[in-house]
Amino acid sequence: MYRPEIKVLDCTIRDGGLMNNWRFDKAMVKAVFDGLVKAGVDYVELGYRADKKQFSVDDFGPWRFCDEEDLREVAYDCATKVCVMADVDRTDFNDIIPAKDSIVSLYRVATYVKDMDKAIELGNHCKEQGYAVSVNIMAISHALEQDLDQALEKLAPTNFDYVFVVDSFGNMTPIQIEYTVHKYAAMLPGKEIGIHCHNNQQLAFGNTIEAALKGVTCVDGSVYGIGRAAGNCPLELILGFLNNPKYDVTPVLDLIEEYLAPLKKELKWGYEIPYALTGMLNMHPRPAMKFMKGGHDMSLRAFHEELVDEQDV
Amino acid sequence: MYRPEIKVLDCTIRDGGLMNNWRFDKAMVKAVFDGLVKAGVDYVELGYRADKKQFSVDDFGPWRFCDEEDLREVAYDCATKVCVMADVDRTDFNDIIPAKDSIVSLYRVATYVKDMDKAIELGNHCKEQGYAVSVNIMAISHALEQDLDQALEKLAPTNFDYVFVVDSFGNMTPIQIEYTVHKYAAMLPGKEIGIHCHNNQQLAFGNTIEAALKGVTCVDGSVYGIGRAAGNCPLELILGFLNNPKYDVTPVLDLIEEYLAPLKKELKWGYEIPYALTGMLNMHPRPAMKFMKGGHDMSLRAFHEELVDEQDV
Numbered sequence: 001m002y003r004p005e006i007k008v009l010d011c012t013i014r015d016g017g018l019m020n021n022w023r024f025d026k027a028m029v030k031a032v033f034d035g036l037v038k039a040g041v042d043y044v045e046l047g048y049r050a051d052k053k054q055f056s057v058d059d060f061g062p063w064r065f066c067d068e069e070d071l072r073e074v075a076y077d078c079a080t081k082v083c084v085m086a087d088v089d090r091t092d093f094n095d096i097i098p099a100k101d102s103i104v105s106l107y108r109v110a111t112y113v114k115d116m117d118k119a120i121e122l123g124n125h126c127k128e129q130g131y132a133v134s135v136n137i138m139a140i141s142h143a144l145e146q147d148l149d150q151a152l153e154k155l156a157p158t159n160f161d162y163v164f165v166v167d168s169f170g171n172m173t174p175i176q177i178e179y180t181v182h183k184y185a186a187m188l189p190g191k192e193i194g195i196h197c198h199n200n201q202q203l204a205f206g207n208t209i210e211a212a213l214k215g216v217t218c219v220d221g222s223v224y225g226i227g228r229a230a231g232n233c234p235l236e237l238i239l240g241f242l243n244n245p246k247y248d249v250t251p252v253l254d255l256i257e258e259y260l261a262p263l264k265k266e267l268k269w270g271y272e273i274p275y276a277l278t279g280m281l282n283m284h285p286r287p288a289m290k291f292m293k294g295g296h297d298m299s300l301r302a303f304h305e306e307l308v309d310e311q312d313v
Numbered sequence: 314m315y316r317p318e319i320k321v322l323d324c325t326i327r328d329g330g331l332m333n334n335w336r337f338d339k340a341m342v343k344a345v346f347d348g349l350v351k352a353g354v355d356y357v358e359l360g361y362r363a364d365k366k367q368f369s370v371d372d373f374g375p376w377r378f379c380d381e382e383d384l385r386e387v388a389y390d391c392a393t394k395v396c397v398m399a400d401v402d403r404t405d406f407n408d409i410i411p412a413k414d415s416i417v418s419l420y421r422v423a424t425y426v427k428d429m430d431k432a433i434e435l436g437n438h439c440k441e442q443g444y445a446v447s448v449n450i451m452a453i454s455h456a457l458e459q460d461l462d463q464a465l466e467k468l469a470p471t472n473f474d475y476v477f478v479v480d481s482f483g484n485m486t487p488i489q490i491e492y493t494v495h496k497y498a499a500m501l502p503g504k505e506i507g508i509h510c511h512n513n514q515q516l517a518f519g520n521t522i523e524a525a526l527k528g529v530t531c532v533d534g535s536v537y538g539i540g541r542a543a544g545n546c547p548l549e550l551i552l553g554f555l556n557n558p559k560y561d562v563t564p565v566l567d568l569i570e571e572y573l574a575p576l577k578k579e580l581k582w583g584y585e586i587p588y589a590l591t592g593m594l595n596m597h598p599r600p601a602m603k604f605m606k607g608g609h610d611m612s613l614r615a616f617h618e619e620l621v622d623e624q625d626v
Contacts, residue, residue: 001486202519203518203519206520225584241514249617257614270584271583273569276550299570301563
């Protein structure tokens with residue numbers, strides 16, 4: 001498929017950091033940014049800009065906070081733009097310096113449906129500081145439709161640039177992706193729609209293709225699919241699919257060979273039955289991550305039963 | 314999605330055997346059959362019925378040949394039906410005994426487009442012996458459209474039961490799946506259409522969903538996705554998706570824990586970059602399987618370049 005209006009956003013460091021508390025060393029992050037520049041990726045998300053009053057710098061690596069000087073050590077001005085994520089209620093507005101003084105181009109505000117008013121406040125602040133803004137509405141597979149509709153109605157009149165469909169739990173199938181992308185596009189005229197998938201049911205790439213076919217213009221991927229639990233949509237597959245001469249998959253192959261493949265042996269993201277089960281059952285991957293770390297001394301069958309029991313209300 | 318007309322066919326032993334020359338021990342195959350019966354799976358494909366004059370019994374395990382007595386040691390008469398695959402040019406017609414004397418219900422004739430006349434001859438023989446018959450047209454991502462159309466025209470007047478869309482190289486995206494399923498359905502009125510996917514690009518499940526939405530009524534899966542190279546569509550995901558009370562995923566979880574997860578460590582099917590690259594480039598996985606076995610002393614980048622060079626004509 002060749003649709004040159006589609007942009008690619010890499011979230012290797014930001015979403016991958018959920019697996020190691022953002023303890024990627026700078027040499028690796030620098031190599032990742034550099035490789036992604038060579039691959040022609042449009043945006044690279046280097047982490048969260050979290051509030052240091054809420055999160056101790058002793059407990060996390062630098063990409064939890066994305067200090068300007070840390071970003072400038074690994075990234076540089078070029079066609080590939082830097083972005084960071086800012087969680088509602090976990091971000092100090094004062095940390096968002098004017099865009100002209102920052103290497104960051106795009107802020108992605110991460111929110112739940114219920115916090116949309118706060119997300120808009122944070123997004124407005126970013127806009128006032130001169131940034132492009134995306135709102136990433138997480139966990140929509142748990143949102144009641146009327147609540148989601150109301151949140152989108154609030155977003156419609158903002159001057160934000162992107163709104164992302166986010167399948168946090170890896171629960172959605174292409175059927176839901178189509179429905180949701182159509183809804184966002186209809187309710188948010190003038191905004192670009194993006195897609196961020198999790199791979200619990202091996203649907204991250206299929207759902208990303210479905211979203212691209214239905215009109216999204218920004219797709220998230222990560223090198224070798226790194227990300228929380230089952231991970232994200234593998235960037236290498238996206239670049240192969242888009243068939244746009246501006247992208248080159250070979251620098252991504254180098255990154256996989258040198259950094260991501262060894263790291264996967266340690267961090268173990270990817271297809272695992274516990275993640276598949278939380279995805280199927282539309283649950284947060286937390287119990288599955290605990291299971292994977294050996295925190296549940298039980299069979300897969302017993303784990304499945306426990307998850308099903310938790311769903312009973 | 315609940316569409317009760319969709320049947321599930323498990324090809325764990327047949328396609329998985331491509332990774333170990335069908336050397337599964339009988340206790341395991343018996344446990345797999347039994348678990349799949351409990352899971353409510355409709356068909357279990359226990360291997361190939363290959364010609365012993367062409368393939369030595371010393372070189373392969375029993376599921377390369379599927380002798381009647383071997384099948385009866387692991388399977389039994391019940392609602393779950395036994396099927397076997399028969400390759401064009403690799404099957405002795407005399408090995409296909411009358412259906413009334415066999416535990417086999419369904420023969421799946423595997424063919425390339427070019428061999429469709431032979432496939433029809435073999436399928437007719439199976440029909441005459443009293444079996445249900447499927448024709449599985451392999452490697453269609455390499456078929457010229459006019460050749461495929463001609464093959465389907467030949468199949469249309471047969472009394473075969475199924476024709477399967479087979480993405481042997483894991484190259485197809487949902488876009489091609491939709492196109493192909495519509496073509497088969499339009500050209501083969503009265504026949505059921507099936508789908509068999511390979512997972513090189515992590516699209517086996519997404520493509521299977523797309524096919525199910527577009528009208529196929531038989532879907533192939535394998536426990537934990539075992540199969541050649543990147544493997545097949547994971548059965549556990551299919552059962553979760555179909556939402557049909559006749560299926561139960563928990564016996565499949567038991568099989569994964571006891572047999573397939575340990576086996577995966579040894580046979581290493583699943584998502585690997587070399588398989589992704591042959592899938593993307595629409596090539597047979599052979600060079601990728603050699604690479605995975607350490608047969609290529611080169612970087613991923615060099616391997617990719619070699620594949621791209623091979624495509625030049």
